[in-house]
Amino acid sequence: MKQPDIRSARLRRTFERCSNEGRSALVGYLTAGDPDIATSLELLQTLAGQVDILEIGMPFSDPMADGPVIQAASERALEAGTHIGDVFALTRRVRDAHPDLGIVLMGYANVPYAMGFDAFAEKAKACGADGVLMVDIPPEEGGICDDALAGQGLDRILLLSPTSPEERIRLVCENATGFIYYVSLTGITGADMGDMDDIRARVERIKSLGRLPVCVGFGIKTPEQAARVAAFADGVVVGSHFVSQIAHAANACEMRDCMSSSAEQMRRAVAAAT
Amino acid sequence: MSTSRPDVLHLQSDIAYSLPIGHMPDAGGHFGRFGGRFAAETLMRPLKEIEDAFFEAWNDPAFHAERLDLLKNYVGRATPLYHARRLSEENGGARIWLKREDLNHTGAHKINNTIGQGLLARRMGKKKVLAETGAGQHGVATATVAALFGMQCDIYMGREDVERQMPNVLRMRLLGANVIPVDSGTATLKDAVNEALRNWVASCEDTFYIFGTAAGPHPFPLMVRQFHTVIGQEARAQIIEQAGRLPDAVVACVGGGSNAMGMLHPFRDDEVRLVAVEAAGHGLDSGEHAASLAAGKPGILHGNLTYLLEDDEGQIQGTHSISAGLDYPGVGPELAFMLEEGRLQLDAATDDEALQALQLLTRTEGIIPALESSHALAAGLRIARDMNPDQIVVINLSGRGDKDMNTVFRHLGWMEDAS
Ligand SMILES: Cc1ncc(COP(=O)(O)O)c(C=O)c1O
Numbered sequence: 001m002k003q004p005d006i007r008s009a010r011l012r013r014t015f016e017r018c019s020n021e022g023r024s025a026l027v028g029y030l031t032a033g034d035p036d037i038a039t040s041l042e043l044l045q046t047l048a049g050q051v052d053i054l055e056i057g058m059p060f061s062d063p064m065a066d067g068p069v070i071q072a073a074s075e076r077a078l079e080a081g082t083h084i085g086d087v088f089a090l091t092r093r094v095r096d097a098h099p100d101l102g103i104v105l106m107g108y109a110n111v112p113y114a115m116g117f118d119a120f121a122e123k124a125k126a127c128g129a130d131g132v133l134m135v136d137i138p139p140e141e142g143g144i145c146d147d148a149l150a151g152q153g154l155d156r157i158l159l160l161s162p163t164s165p166e167e168r169i170r171l172v173c174e175n176a177t178g179f180i181y182y183v184s185l186t187g188i189t190g191a192d193m194g195d196m197d198d199i200r201a202r203v204e205r206i207k208s209l210g211r212l213p214v215c216v217g218f219g220i221k222t223p224e225q226a227a228r229v230a231a232f233a234d235g236v237v238v239g240s241h242f243v244s245q246i247a248h249a250a251n252a253c254e255m256r257d258c259m260s261s262s263a264e265q266m267r268r269a270v271a272a273a274t
Numbered sequence: 275m276s277t278s279r280p281d282v283l284h285l286q287s288d289i290a291y292s293l294p295i296g297h298m299p300d301a302g303g304h305f306g307r308f309g310g311r312f313a314a315e316t317l318m319r320p321l322k323e324i325e326d327a328f329f330e331a332w333n334d335p336a337f338h339a340e341r342l343d344l345l346k347n348y349v350g351r352a353t354p355l356y357h358a359r360r361l362s363e364e365n366g367g368a369r370i371w372l373k374r375e376d377l378n379h380t381g382a383h384k385i386n387n388t389i390g391q392g393l394l395a396r397r398m399g400k401k402k403v404l405a406e407t408g409a410g411q412h413g414v415a416t417a418t419v420a421a422l423f424g425m426q427c428d429i430y431m432g433r434e435d436v437e438r439q440m441p442n443v444l445r446m447r448l449l450g451a452n453v454i455p456v457d458s459g460t461a462t463l464k465d466a467v468n469e470a471l472r473n474w475v476a477s478c479e480d481t482f483y484i485f486g487t488a489a490g491p492h493p494f495p496l497m498v499r500q501f502h503t504v505i506g507q508e509a510r511a512q513i514i515e516q517a518g519r520l521p522d523a524v525v526a527c528v529g530g531g532s533n534a535m536g537m538l539h540p541f542r543d544d545e546v547r548l549v550a551v552e553a554a555g556h557g558l559d560s561g562e563h564a565a566s567l568a569a570g571k572p573g574i575l576h577g578n579l580t581y582l583l584e585d586d587e588g589q590i591q592g593t594h595s596i597s598a599g600l601d602y603p604g605v606g607p608e609l610a611f612m613l614e615e616g617r618l619q620l621d622a623a624t625d626d627e628a629l630q631a632l633q634l635l636t637r638t639e640g641i642i643p644a645l646e647s648s649h650a651l652a653a654g655l656r657i658a659r660d661m662n663p664d665q666i667v668v669i670n671l672s673g674r675g676d677k678d679m680n681t682v683f684r685h686l687g688w689m690e691d692a693s
Binding site for chain 2: 060061062063064065066067071075078083084108109110111112113114115135136137138140141144158159160161162163164165168172183186187188191
């Protein structure tokens with residue numbers, strides 16, 4: 001049976017609202033528990049006030065697809081004693097304060113696998129998440145999690161990359177729900193962006209093959225880059241740039257201020273793009 | 275188990291080590307519920323390209339001709355199967371034979387695989403190779419092949435391993451490789467794999483990842499197994515020639531599983547006990563070991579579903595072994611499958627048992643084994659003691675001990691800083 005394109009009503013409304021406003025969605029990423037649970041809550045709430053969709057990272061000991069910035073975030077979170085239960089609790093708090101925000105839990109397969117995907121999906125739903133993105137579960141391996149996520153009405157967000165050939169674009173378009181995350185460079189998070197014309201052509205190809213919104217991320221560090229991507233993508237994902245505000249700030253107060261102002265800049269850039 | 279591609283591994287050749295081989299994973303690289311390809315999207319195409327190139331090469335007699343020529347004239351194969359009479363006598367019980375992978379060029383079994391993957395990289399037109407290494411044996415074997423084929427070579431190695439395996443680090447540099455210390459996580463083998471994967475993601479257009487053990491995403495577990503089965507195929511023919519029959523037990527140590535799969539796989543359809551020996555470190559009860567099969571549970575890491583040492587929430591745990599090559603929190607997926615299928619007998623040896631076995635072999639036979647191989651030896655000796663002299667145990671001596679001398683001398687109190 002064909003799955004609905006977007007399971008989460010909240011994600012659907014978010015993309016509709018942005019489209020009605022003639023702009024891309026701004027998607028922000030932070031690792032839960034970074035640099036500690038209390039500060040993380042403040043930072044997530046700050047970012048939640050500025051973005052359309054919040055990606056909440058589940059810290060993992062071996063973040064293979066992440067660059068130094070997000071690796072360090074995972075290490076800080078784990079060192080601060082962040083458990084998966086804390087990730088759900090933080091998500092719940094953000095959800096309560098932001099009823100319309102799209103929320104995606106993002107991470108690696110082993111943490112949800114360890115608790116069992118049924119239990120994981122149930123808890124993710126209960127804490128108010130709309131979708132789940134697991135970097136190391138491609139559609140071919142979806143058998144271990146797809147039913148559990150669908151059973152809770154959670155979207156299964158999948159990635160595409162510059163190395164994805166035509167048949168994989170089709171495979172991902174058939175299996176993803178919610179939105180497609182286009183990785184704009186052949187590398188890990190935080191590296192430099194690829195060629196903009198190339199990214200645009202790829203995104204247009206993906207959109208012509210599927211019906212899902214396409215969000216573009218990896219490497220977007222400046223409002224100018226965000227604006228250029230916003231001109232053709234349904235969503236602009238900013239991760240390492242927001243996470244790096246945490247590493248650079250001297251204290252929690254400064255972190256919050258930096259987060260707020262960099263998110264504000266990104267939001268304006270995305271809103272102004274045409 | 276699917277046998278969707280039964281023909282590809284049946285290459286006939288006049289060389290003894292291309293016997294027919296079965297036990298294929300399914301098309302997605304699954305051995306039962308284990309294995310698979312749990313990789314980031316960016317790596318899915320490069321992995322498929324390697325898979326296609328591997329199957330295509332495996333069906334090409336010219337590929338095998340070149341591979342087998344190098345194994346013979348460059349690596350020095352076939353390695354001897356040696357009847358260790360004095361060791362057997364000293365130990366008591368079954369007669370012990372040793373498969374001398376320590377006599378390969380570069381000093382361990384690892385080069386069987388790097389020759390195969392290096393040829394594949396060249397065939398695919400790649401100009402650069404990268405690899406992870408723990409003990410440095412795979413790094414040295416990769417750097418050697420890179421020098422032989424004129425390729426650029428980057429080796430990722432945990433900072434802790436760089437310090438405890440300095441002779442191998444220097445050998446890699448001498449061979450022209452760029453050794454990159456890895457500081458993230460626990461700064462050991464698992465972190466070197468993470469860092470190698472990250473760098474491969476960014477360079478996969480022109481770079482081949484020569485993976486060092488029978489783990490990782492499909493096709494690595496299958497491919498690495500195939501390039502190492504020469505070990506067991508030779509041993510099987512040699513024991514029949516020397517003893518007139520098959521052994522009762524075949525024993526190999528397990529880090530990720532490359533020497534174990536290479537040694538055990540060719541005996542899978544025989545009535546022979548297959549014994550895999552994990553590193554028990556300070557003891558399985560101590561929490562300080564690297565025994566993923568004995569003490570771990572199924573999980574997903576480095577591209578495959580397999581047994582892992584992790585906490586209740588799926589965070590990968592630090593491991594301990596006196597031997598850097600066994601200090602890994604996972605294990606090849608096919609070994610996990612064979613264990614659950616009941617085809618594998620699990621054993622473990624502690625740091626101390628490995629050290630004792632190393633000394634016993636050295637004094638009775640004049641052979642200094644690698645610390646990794648000393649784990650197989652320790653368990654093999656124990657198993658042999660419970661048998662009678664009509665019986666035969668074959669132990670895979672996966673490497674020689676030169677690289678470990680500093681560690682051994684320190685533990686014997688002959689050098690400062692005993693740990
Ligand atoms: C001599 C030797 N034996 C065994 C191993 C363990 O690896 P594997 O389990 O892949 O054979 C190593 C790894 O470095 C090694 O150097």
